[in-house]
Amino acid sequence: MSDSRPNSAAVSRRRRYAIVGLGSRHELYQDGIETVYARQAELVGLCDANPGRIELARRRSARHGAIVPPGYLAADFARMLAECRPDVVIVTTTDSSHHDYIIRAMDAGCDVITEKPMTTEAANCRRILDTRRRTGRRCRVTFNYRYSPPRSQVKDLLMSGVIGDVLSVDFHWLLNTHHGADYFRRWHAEKKNSGGLFVHKSTHHFDLVNWWLGAVPVSVVATGKREFYTPEMARRLGLGGPHERCHTCEAKSRCGFQLDLSASAALKALYLDHEGHDGYVRDRCIFRPEIDIEDTMNALVTYDTGATLSYSLNAFNAWEGYTIAFNGTKGRLEHSIVESVYVNGTETVQGGVAEDGVKIRVIPLRGAGYGVQPWSAEGDHGGGDRLMLEDIFLPEPASDKYLRAADERAGACSILVGIAANRSMATGAKVTVSDLIGELPTPDYAPMPSRVADLPMPAK
Ligand SMILES: NC(=O)c1ccc[n+]([C@@H]2O[C@H](COP(=O)([O-])OP(=O)(O)OC[C@H]3O[C@@H](n4cnc5c(N)ncnc54)[C@H](O)[C@@H]3O)[C@@H](O)[C@H]2O)c1
Structure with missing residues (x-):
């Protein structure tokens, strides 16, 4: 399965996609392929460990009026690749099984689109990077958070140099007890499946910081505990x-x-x-003793630019969202979002109204600070999911000065912060990120302000 297959080079040909992992997240991709992007994409194979969810996904195709793809059990993944000949495999299984499908798909000549976190363990991260290099196939990690308009806007402001070079960041993420509790009900609640929230959830946040700063993480020291879901x-x-x-x-x-x-x-x-x-039970008790992930976490991260990050994640909070402040050589950028979070099945919306809840403020070292009107868009994850799908499925997406499309290098740099944090929690020691996998890849980042350029002297 390579680009030498018949028709594969034809520009007008629809790209052939297979999806492995047919739970709730896969629906975004199946719906995109079979509706909005049906002219550019076709779904040719479906795979899951659960035959019931395979049939459900096939019925979804029928509802879309699409050709119903064949379904394969997990044990028949290789047969799916051979029979369905996808160009791209989309991986939306549970986190700790991503690497297996990513590696086997690339080895079979397919490109890969994987959900975050790319994987949960350093050794499997190394294997993905090596397979990517050996096969030359592409591996995309879908960091939808980058596409949320206000987060792209923060990137734009940092790139503009309005606060100069970023020397330190304070970032605090809050999950409320509807959304936060959901991570304690099922597979996420065991580290062997998800890497814990420092990997499963914080991969989004560490990726944002890596990308916002255009930096590579160097070291991590962390603490964590579980005191609420007990x-x-x-x-x-x-x-x-x-x-x-x-x-x-x-x-x-x-x-x-x-x-x-x-x-x-x-x-x-x-x-x-x-x-x-x-035996996958979706509603296990959030207070059960077998849970081994944390609900309260703190990390201090250093970067190759010299910047430092002070980060926290709390999973039992009164509201949902985050606050972040970038401290720069010319001023400070503050950004916060209070999110409305609807948790499927609870009929609950809690938090602020997202639009009113988005704040961006620039405070120069001298003079008055000022608010900046936040960018906005419609749709899930602040409109980020929809914009990301355009970027994925359109054959020639608009050029992107923020370089939001992420590959395995960014996937690695984000999870390795969380994996290092887990190790630091376990040992009490500071962990050097590159020690986890040897050579750390450098993602492509849009140019940031120079850290050695002359600076204006602040007024007295
Ligand atoms: N980017 C985002 O904002 C976002 C949001 C939600 C989920 N996700 C990610 O999407 C992935 C799926 O999450 P979800 O909420 O859909 O989970 P889910 O539990 O609803 O679905 C997981 C599916 O994978 C299947 N599965 C499990 N192990 C398998 C294996 N070894 N082989 C084949 N199939 C297997 C399960 O049967 C299930 O159908 C996770 O990696 C998660 O981190 C990302």
Whole structure:
């Protein structure tokens, strides 16, 4: 499967995509391929470990009026590649299985689009980088957060040099107890599946900082703990301790964290109806003792530019969103978003109204600070998902001065901060990022202000 296959060089030919991992996230890609981008793309194969979700995805194709692709179980992934001959494999399985599909797809001559985090372990990161180099295939990591208009705008402001060189960053991300709790219900709650939130979730945030600064991480020191999603908290909240799952829980009527799978047609169809195949339970108790990920994390990161990052992630907060401040040689850039987060199945919107919740402010070293009108767009993840799909599926996407399309190098530089943070938490020591995989790749970054250029003397 390479570009030498019949027709593969024809510009007008639709690109052939296969998707492995047919849970909730894959829908973005399947819908994109079979609706908005149906003239540029076709879905030729579907693969999952769960036969129920394969059939569900095939029915989705039928609803789109598309040719229904054949479905393959995970064990038949290689056969799917041989029979369906995709140009590109989209990987939307659980995090710790990404590397296996990324590597096998590239080895079979396919390009890859993978969801974040690219992988969860340093050794598998190295294997992906080596496979990419050996095969010459492309590996794209879909950092949709970069495409959110206000975050692109922050990149634009930093590139303009309005605050000079960034010397330090303070970044604090809050997950509320609807969205945050969801990471403690299922596979994310075990480090062996997700790498913990420092990898699974913070990969977005570390990538943003790497990309905003145009920098490569050098060292990480971190702490973390779990004190909210614990059996003890279930007792303190009057639940008599943790239970197995919401669906059968005798305490569900008095639990403010209940996820009712049967009340949501989408969740029931995707998860509850197919538990019998693989035992994947979507609504496990968020207070159960087996959880081994943290809900409170702090990291100090240094970069090759000399910049430093002070970062925190908290998963049981009163609101959802983040605050970030860039401290530069000419001033400070402050940005914050209070997000509206709808958690499927809970019928809940909590937080601020996203539009009102976006703030960007520049404060020069001297003189008054001023607000900047935030850029905006419609759609999921602040409009970022839609813009990213354009970038992925249009054969000739508009040139992008922010270089938002990320590959395996950016995928590596973001997860390695989280993996280093996990190691630092475990050992108490500062971790040098390049020690994790040997040579660290340098992603392509848009040019940033020069750190050695002359600076205006601030007024007295
Ligand atoms: N960029 C974003 O904003 C964003 C948002 C949500 C999810 N994601 C990512 O998308 C991926 C999927 O997340 P999700 O929420 O759809 O999870 P999910 O649990 O809904 O779906 C995962 C699917 O993978 C299948 N699967 C698990 N192990 C497999 C294996 N070894 N082989 C084949 N299939 C396997 C499961 O059966 C399931 O259908 C994750 O990596 C997640 O981090 C990214």
